[in-house]
Amino acid sequence: MAQIKYILYSVLILFGAALTYTVMKPMVKSQWIASRENAAEAKTNSSSIAAVVKNVAGKNLFSANCQACHSIFKTLTGPALGGVEARGPWTKRENLIRWVKNPARFIATDPYAKKLAV
The missing domain is CATH 1.20.5 (Single alpha-helices involved in coiled-coils or other helix-helix interfaces)
Known part of the structure:
Protein backbone atom coordinates (compact mmCIF):
# COMPACT_ATOMS: atom_id res chain seq x y z
CA MET A 1 0.00 0.00 0.00
CA CYS A 66 24.08 82.32 -40.54
CA GLN A 67 20.78 83.75 -39.31
CA ALA A 68 21.90 87.38 -39.55
CA CYS A 69 22.16 87.13 -43.35
CA HIS A 70 19.95 84.16 -44.28
CA SER A 71 16.34 83.19 -43.86
CA ILE A 72 14.57 80.09 -45.10
CA PHE A 73 12.07 81.82 -47.38
CA LYS A 74 13.19 85.47 -47.64
CA THR A 75 16.26 86.89 -49.31
CA LEU A 76 18.12 89.06 -46.82
CA THR A 77 21.78 90.01 -47.23
CA GLY A 78 22.32 86.41 -48.33
CA PRO A 79 20.00 84.26 -50.47
CA ALA A 80 17.05 82.37 -49.05
CA LEU A 81 18.03 78.86 -47.96
CA GLY A 82 14.75 77.12 -48.85
CA GLY A 83 15.40 74.68 -51.71
CA VAL A 84 19.15 75.21 -51.55
CA GLU A 85 19.83 71.54 -52.33
CA ALA A 86 18.12 71.96 -55.71
CA ARG A 87 20.45 74.64 -57.09
CA GLY A 88 24.11 75.17 -57.88
CA PRO A 89 26.79 72.89 -56.47
CA TRP A 90 24.59 72.27 -53.41
CA THR A 91 22.81 69.44 -55.21
CA LYS A 92 25.71 67.32 -53.93
CA ARG A 93 25.45 67.12 -50.16
CA GLU A 94 29.23 66.84 -49.73
CA ASN A 95 29.62 70.27 -51.40
CA LEU A 96 27.12 71.75 -48.99
CA ILE A 97 29.01 70.25 -46.05
CA ARG A 98 32.33 71.57 -47.39
CA TRP A 99 30.73 75.03 -47.77
CA VAL A 100 29.38 75.06 -44.23
CA LYS A 101 32.67 73.89 -42.74
CA ASN A 102 34.89 76.32 -44.69
CA PRO A 103 33.09 78.85 -46.93
CA ALA A 104 36.22 80.83 -47.83
CA ARG A 105 37.98 77.75 -49.18
CA PHE A 106 34.89 76.68 -51.12
CA ILE A 107 34.51 80.19 -52.63
CA ALA A 108 38.12 80.00 -53.82
CA THR A 109 37.53 76.72 -55.67
CA ASP A 110 33.96 76.95 -57.01
CA PRO A 111 32.84 79.48 -59.66
CA TYR A 112 29.18 79.43 -58.55
CA ALA A 113 30.21 80.20 -54.97
CA LYS A 114 32.55 82.98 -56.21
CA LYS A 115 29.63 84.60 -58.03
CA LEU A 116 27.52 84.44 -54.85
CA ALA A 117 30.30 86.05 -52.77
CA VAL A 118 30.58 89.12 -55.01
Whole structure:
Protein backbone atom coordinates (compact mmCIF):
# COMPACT_ATOMS: atom_id res chain seq x y z
CA MET A 1 0.00 0.00 0.00
CA ALA A 2 2.87 2.37 0.80
CA GLN A 3 4.38 1.79 -2.63
CA ILE A 4 1.12 2.76 -4.36
CA LYS A 5 0.97 5.84 -2.19
CA TYR A 6 4.48 6.92 -3.27
CA ILE A 7 3.69 6.19 -6.92
CA LEU A 8 0.55 8.34 -6.67
CA TYR A 9 2.55 11.14 -5.01
CA SER A 10 5.16 10.92 -7.78
CA VAL A 11 2.45 11.08 -10.46
CA LEU A 12 0.85 14.06 -8.73
CA ILE A 13 4.20 15.85 -8.48
CA LEU A 14 4.96 15.20 -12.16
CA PHE A 15 1.46 16.32 -13.13
CA GLY A 16 1.87 19.48 -11.05
CA ALA A 17 5.25 20.18 -12.60
CA ALA A 18 3.85 19.68 -16.12
CA LEU A 19 0.89 21.91 -15.34
CA THR A 20 3.15 24.60 -13.89
CA TYR A 21 5.41 24.44 -16.95
CA THR A 22 2.42 24.66 -19.30
CA VAL A 23 0.96 27.64 -17.46
CA MET A 24 4.23 29.48 -16.80
CA LYS A 25 5.93 29.04 -20.18
CA PRO A 26 3.74 31.57 -22.07
CA MET A 27 4.12 34.06 -19.20
CA VAL A 28 7.89 33.76 -19.18
CA LYS A 29 8.01 33.97 -22.97
CA SER A 30 5.83 37.09 -23.05
CA GLN A 31 7.98 38.69 -20.35
CA TRP A 32 11.07 37.86 -22.37
CA ILE A 33 9.53 39.36 -25.51
CA ALA A 34 8.49 42.45 -23.56
CA SER A 35 12.01 42.87 -22.18
CA ARG A 36 13.45 42.60 -25.70
CA GLU A 37 10.96 45.21 -26.96
CA ASN A 38 11.84 47.50 -24.06
CA ALA A 39 15.54 47.13 -24.88
CA ALA A 40 14.88 47.97 -28.54
CA GLU A 41 12.77 50.96 -27.50
CA ALA A 42 15.50 52.18 -25.17
CA LYS A 43 18.03 51.91 -27.99
CA THR A 44 15.71 53.87 -30.29
CA ASN A 45 15.16 56.48 -27.59
CA SER A 46 18.90 56.94 -27.07
CA SER A 47 19.43 57.41 -30.81
CA SER A 48 16.49 59.85 -30.84
CA ILE A 49 18.10 61.79 -28.02
CA ALA A 50 21.37 61.90 -29.95
CA ALA A 51 19.50 63.20 -33.01
CA VAL A 52 17.80 65.91 -30.94
CA VAL A 53 21.12 66.99 -29.44
CA LYS A 54 22.64 67.11 -32.93
CA ASN A 55 19.69 69.16 -34.22
CA VAL A 56 19.97 71.59 -31.32
CA ALA A 57 23.70 71.97 -31.99
CA GLY A 58 22.96 72.65 -35.68
CA LYS A 59 20.29 75.19 -34.78
CA ASN A 60 22.69 76.96 -32.43
CA LEU A 61 25.38 76.97 -35.14
CA PHE A 62 22.93 78.44 -37.65
CA SER A 63 21.72 81.05 -35.16
CA ALA A 64 25.27 82.12 -34.31
CA ASN A 65 26.73 82.22 -37.83
CA CYS A 66 24.08 82.32 -40.54
CA GLN A 67 20.78 83.75 -39.31
CA ALA A 68 21.90 87.38 -39.55
CA CYS A 69 22.16 87.13 -43.35
CA HIS A 70 19.95 84.16 -44.28
CA SER A 71 16.34 83.19 -43.86
CA ILE A 72 14.57 80.09 -45.10
CA PHE A 73 12.07 81.82 -47.38
CA LYS A 74 13.19 85.47 -47.64
CA THR A 75 16.26 86.89 -49.31
CA LEU A 76 18.12 89.06 -46.82
CA THR A 77 21.78 90.01 -47.23
CA GLY A 78 22.32 86.41 -48.33
CA PRO A 79 20.00 84.26 -50.47
CA ALA A 80 17.05 82.37 -49.05
CA LEU A 81 18.03 78.86 -47.96
CA GLY A 82 14.75 77.12 -48.85
CA GLY A 83 15.40 74.68 -51.71
CA VAL A 84 19.15 75.21 -51.55
CA GLU A 85 19.83 71.54 -52.33
CA ALA A 86 18.12 71.96 -55.71
CA ARG A 87 20.45 74.64 -57.09
CA GLY A 88 24.11 75.17 -57.88
CA PRO A 89 26.79 72.89 -56.47
CA TRP A 90 24.59 72.27 -53.41
CA THR A 91 22.81 69.44 -55.21
CA LYS A 92 25.71 67.32 -53.93
CA ARG A 93 25.45 67.12 -50.16
CA GLU A 94 29.23 66.84 -49.73
CA ASN A 95 29.62 70.27 -51.40
CA LEU A 96 27.12 71.75 -48.99
CA ILE A 97 29.01 70.25 -46.05
CA ARG A 98 32.33 71.57 -47.39
CA TRP A 99 30.73 75.03 -47.77
CA VAL A 100 29.38 75.06 -44.23
CA LYS A 101 32.67 73.89 -42.74
CA ASN A 102 34.89 76.32 -44.69
CA PRO A 103 33.09 78.85 -46.93
CA ALA A 104 36.22 80.83 -47.83
CA ARG A 105 37.98 77.75 -49.18
CA PHE A 106 34.89 76.68 -51.12
CA ILE A 107 34.51 80.19 -52.63
CA ALA A 108 38.12 80.00 -53.82
CA THR A 109 37.53 76.72 -55.67
CA ASP A 110 33.96 76.95 -57.01
CA PRO A 111 32.84 79.48 -59.66
CA TYR A 112 29.18 79.43 -58.55
CA ALA A 113 30.21 80.20 -54.97
CA LYS A 114 32.55 82.98 -56.21
CA LYS A 115 29.63 84.60 -58.03
CA LEU A 116 27.52 84.44 -54.85
CA ALA A 117 30.30 86.05 -52.77
CA VAL A 118 30.58 89.12 -55.01
